Amino acid sequence: MEEENNRTETSIKTSPHRERICKCGCEESFIPKRRDQVYKNSRHANYAYNHGKRKQKTHGQKTAENQLRKNDKILEKYYNFFKKELAIVFSLNLVSDGFNHSFYIGNESKEGFMYSKSYNYLFYEYEKNGRKLTRIIKQKNKVYVKR
Numbered sequence: 001m002e003e004e005n006n007r008t009e010t011s012i013k014t015s016p017h018r019e020r021i022c023k024c025g026c027e028e029s030f031i032p033k034r035r036d037q038v039y040k041n042s043r044h045a046n047y048a049y050n051h052g053k054r055k056q057k058t059h060g061q062k063t064a065e066n067q068l069r070k071n072d073k074i075l076e077k078y079y080n081f082f083k084k085e086l087a088i089v090f091s092l093n094l095v096s097d098g099f100n101h102s103f104y105i106g107n108e109s110k111e112g113f114m115y116s117k118s119y120n121y122l123f124y125e126y127e128k129n130g131r132k133l134t135r136i137i138k139q140k141n142k143v144y145v146k147r
């Protein structure tokens, strides 16, 4: 009995890598053959890859939609504040409200400007005297409203 214990102890100590938990989420433990092995085997690695990718995509889509909705609300706020056909605001103000210029659903050319489309508004960013400004106009034909 004593001998048995010693042998087990020794075999664990001489194993180059410590037992670890598979990263795929199965919670199974294994003794890795390589130092950078994080999955029990290729089947577990594939599972993790497929599920991770899919999850990431869904998360990304949600984030994009949230940002688009947020952008639209911010444009609405500034557009309504100016009470004109056209609102021109410092991009810094939009950004500090959480606006992100790289999220839009399309483009539309108007009065020589290539606007980016939000759900209900069009915006166009340009620079004047070293400061970034954003033109905001309301869309005549709403694509769709998502609230």
Ligand SMILES: [Zn+2]
Binding pocket: 022, 023, 024, 025, 026, 027, 028, 039, 040, 044
């Ligand atoms: Zn696993």
